[in-house]
Amino acid sequence: MDELIYFTRRQLDSKGEARAWVYKGMCEKCKKGLMGKPRDEKTGKAKIRAKEYVCPECGFMIEKKAYEETLDCEIKYTCPECGNEDETAVPYKRKKWQGVDAVVFQCSKCDAKLGITKKMKDKKEKKG
Ligand SMILES: [Zn+2]
Ligand SMILES: [Zn+2]
Numbered sequence: 665m666d667e668l669i670y671f672t673r674r675q676l677d678s679k680g681e682a683r684a685w686v687y688k689g690m691c692e693k694c695k696k697g698l699m700g701k702p703r704d705e706k707t708g709k710a711k712i713r714a715k716e717y718v719c720p721e722c723g724f725m726i727e728k729k730a731y732e733e734t735l736d737c738e739i740k741y742t743c744p745e746c747g748n749e750d751e752t753a754v755p756y757k758r759k760k761w762q763g764v765d766a767v768v769f770q771c772s773k774c775d776a777k778l779g780i781t782k783k784m785k786d787k788k789e790k791k792g
Pocket of ligand 1: 691692693695697719721722723724
């Protein structure tokens, strides 16, 4: 999981579902290091709230949002509209979708627009 900056699994309506993940990108400058969150010099721990990514090889730094928008979000899904199962990749960029921020993609079969929203904190877990 260390190679991923994002992984999620979502129910799409009642019939569909999607899994989405984003791999860390190579440093665009030296093309040797995997960009990651900067580390605290004393503890060596990654600063997960940092607003930027840094290359461990050459120290190149890039703003978090600008960096993430260069990455691809890979998606494996079952379309809730037509039941089509497929894979796709879209830019890891959130757009407004049904009034919320989501990574938006299209079903390859029926062209339905589907969105992977941020996790809803207030959503109750299903039991049973
Ligand atoms: Zn680098
Ligand atoms: Zn479909």
